[in-house]
Amino acid sequence: MITLRGLTKRHGDTVAVDALTLDIEEGRVTGFLGPNGAGKSTTMRMILGLDRPTAGRALIDGKPYASLRHPVREVGSLLDAKALHPGRPARSHLIAQARSNGIPVRRVDEVLETVGLATVARRRAGAFSLGMYQRLGIAGALLGDPKVLILDEPVNGLDPDGVRWVRDLVRAQAAQGRTVFLSSHLMSEMQLTADRLVVIGRGRLLADTSMAELLAASASASVRVRTAGPDDLRTLTDRLLAHDGVSAEPAPACGGERNEIVVRGRTAGEIGDLAHRLGIRLHQLHSVSASLEQAYMELTEHSVEYATRPAKV
Numbered sequence: 001m002i003t004l005r006g007l008t009k010r011h012g013d014t015v016a017v018d019a020l021t022l023d024i025e026e027g028r029v030t031g032f033l034g035p036n037g038a039g040k041s042t043t044m045r046m047i048l049g050l051d052r053p054t055a056g057r058a059l060i061d062g063k064p065y066a067s068l069r070h071p072v073r074e075v076g077s078l079l080d081a082k083a084l085h086p087g088r089p090a091r092s093h094l095i096a097q098a099r100s101n102g103i104p105v106r107r108v109d110e111v112l113e114t115v116g117l118a119t120v121a122r123r124r125a126g127a128f129s130l131g132m133y134q135r136l137g138i139a140g141a142l143l144g145d146p147k148v149l150i151l152d153e154p155v156n157g158l159d160p161d162g163v164r165w166v167r168d169l170v171r172a173q174a175a176q177g178r179t180v181f182l183s184s185h186l187m188s189e190m191q192l193t194a195d196r197l198v199v200i201g202r203g204r205l206l207a208d209t210s211m212a213e214l215l216a217a218s219a220s221a222s223v224r225v226r227t228a229g230p231d232d233l234r235t236l237t238d239r240l241l242a243h244d245g246v247s248a249e250p251a252p253a254c255g256g257e258r259n260e261i262v263v264r265g266r267t268a269g270e271i272g273d274l275a276h277r278l279g280i281r282l283h284q285l286h287s288v289s290a291s292l293e294q295a296y297m298e299l300t301e302h303s304v305e306y307a308t309r310p311a312k313v
Helices: 040-047 090-100 106-115 130-142 160-175 187-193 211-217 230-241 268-278 292-299
Strands: 002-011 014-024 028-033 055-060 075-078 148-152 179-183 196-201 204-210 222-227 247-250 260-264 282-288
Touching: 002 040, 014 040, 014 055, 014 196, 014 204, 028 040, 028 160, 028 187, 040 055, 040 148, 040 179, 075 130, 090 106, 090 130, 106 130, 130 148, 130 160, 148 160, 160 179, 160 187, 187 292, 196 211, 196 292, 204 211, 211 292, 222 230, 222 268, 230 247, 230 260, 230 268, 268 282
Parallel strands: 028 179, 028 196, 075 148, 148 179
Antiparallel strands: 002 014, 002 055, 196 204, 222 260, 222 282, 247 260
């Protein structure tokens, strides 16, 4: 588990990370989202002891990273895939890491096979593509068979097959009881990968929630409801609108159907229970989920550091 308590980082008058408090639990993939400049990389660097917090603390299984006895065996990380000597072959790079951390060299060949680089293991890293750098970085993160994985943009530069491979890899790691904490700007991929989400904006925590809860809370989420007749529809609509935060509007006509509304602010289960209490027959009750991109854009609307304007034509 990763534990953050009041974690803060200031650079002069600029607050990069602002009092983050959260628990990143084992056995799940936790996605880390936020606009550029939100403080994601700084947070990860503080967890790994690369940046010193101005205030607060970051702990891994109750200990600061610097006090871990065998850090590479306990925490695997990928922050910058190109942070290695370009003239060193991939296998030699991993052997140096293994020997300095008491890891058998046979483990190097195992992780090279896992990430698909076994056939180019003796090639100099400087000749690698960005996707191959990413695979090598992931191999380094897996080298010590750690209980915690921290990955910053691990799918950057990978082709679709590679993206799917990373998804399957991190979900398998979490299924084995490991803590997986990863960032990405690919919302569609994060929606397929993460169980839980941490969203920050301008260094502050905006959300710490499950994927399902975040999508359900989005203003883009709705429920399409069709009743047996117009009287039932009016009754149901009036009762729904009696509650704060609920909206109901006529659904776009489809196939001649007119007794339909689109409801926001209530789940399908809540609407079904209400209809049952009122003795109203429903002919349709269909949840329309928001995408992660929609929910994320709503949540971070006022936290974008580098806002853009529409291009002039």
